[in-house]
Amino acid sequence: MSDDVEIERARLSEEFRRKSHRRLPGREPAQVAIHFGVRVQSGSKQGLRIDREKYAQINKRSSSYWRRDQAPELWDSLDEYYEDDEHRVLTDSWCIEQQERALRNFDLNMAYFDSLDRQEFRRSVDTAIASHRGMVEVTDLNRWDGKTGLYVMVLDDYCQAYVGVTESAGGIKARIRQHWSTTKAFDRLLWGGVEESILAIDSFRALDTTRIFAASVKDPHGLENKVMESFPNQFLSNRIPGGRGDLIGFAARVGVDIVKTRELPEQP
Incomplete structure (x- = not known):
């Protein structure tokens, strides 16, 4: 592996660490409410109302899994987005880009709602x-x-x-x-x-x-x-x-x- 590749990987890892830590909120006191007759409670990472600061929190674990033999060409075309051979862990660079895209989409949706x-x-x-x-x-x-x-x-x-x-x-x-x-x-x-x-x-x-x-x-x-x-x-x-x-x-x-x-x- 070349020095340039090592330097780029180190840069992305540091950027990922900085951005993901910034996005993850600290533990907050649980919010509790009675809503439609039932008790609802917020977790440590999610409140009781949608919140941009708690949206699009980075998670490198892929939410879906399928085997290479099910679609070899498609599997191989996605290699660059995964760190592991089993396609279970997403790369830092993909996660950073996904977070930026998701937050941009969040903002566009909120502006759209306001226009209705x-x-x-x-x-x-x-x-x-x-x-x-x-x-x-x-x-x-x-x-x-x-x-x-x-x-x-x-x-x-x-x-x-x-x-x-x-x-x-x-x-x-x-x-x-x-x-x-x-x-x-x-x-x-x-x-x-x-x-x-x-x-x-x-x-x-x-x-x-x-x-x-x-x-x-x-x-x-x-x-x-x-x-x-x-x-x-x-x-x-x-x-x-x-x-x-x-x-x-x-x-x-x-x-x-x-x-x-x-x-x-x-x-x-």
């Missing part, structure tokens, strides 16, 4: 909810413990709504709490380009959700796309179409473009 008409958003929510029988407003998530079906999370401060379904034993209560407590993997923050990636619902925190609507139905997947289509695209934060996960996965494998994006105006 709040009265139009409220009218769109009212129209979408009223157009589907069985949709009710949720004030206490405990009443939806174990109840499966469809739900709509409304983030009024950002003029965004998210439509989801669950058939798990925990029901709608558990699924929404999962959204609130889950953090989108660092290497999956971007879904498309910097100027088009929709900010993931799991990047928002509990108190960002200001209203919830739900419907207990036997076939929530059949209703999901209908509810999504009731919202103008600019107000919807879903990154993929609705429907059964296995069918969506199949569509992706056969080359169907399932990525939902939006045009984010470039900011100075």
Whole structure:
């Protein structure tokens, strides 16, 4: 290995250490609140509201894994982004670039939210909810413990709504709490380009959700796309179409473009 390569590697390692340490917050007192009838608590790295200072924290561990024999050419083309032969650990340089791109996308999304008409958003929510029988407003998530079906999370401060379904034993209560407590993997923050990636619902925190609507139905997947289509695209934060996960996965494998994006105006 040449001296130039060693020097560049040392420079990137130092830059990575400096930037990743700067991004990671220190331990803070836990924040606790009662929200929609349930207790929510922040962790040491995430608050109860979305926060740029706590967004895009570097994590070098890849969130996905697949073997080289599944797609050798694609695997080999990605070698430069990994430190190890198994493609489990991302390089410092890739992580630094990913963080910068993700923060730029965060800023573009926030500017986009600010540009939206709040009265139009409220009218769109009212129209979408009223157009589907069985949709009710949720004030206490405990009443939806174990109840499966469809739900709509409304983030009024950002003029965004998210439509989801669950058939798990925990029901709608558990699924929404999962959204609130889950953090989108660092290497999956971007879904498309910097100027088009929709900010993931799991990047928002509990108190960002200001209203919830739900419907207990036997076939929530059949209703999901209908509810999504009731919202103008600019107000919807879903990154993929609705429907059964296995069918969506199949569509992706056969080359169907399932990525939902939006045009984010470039900011100075």
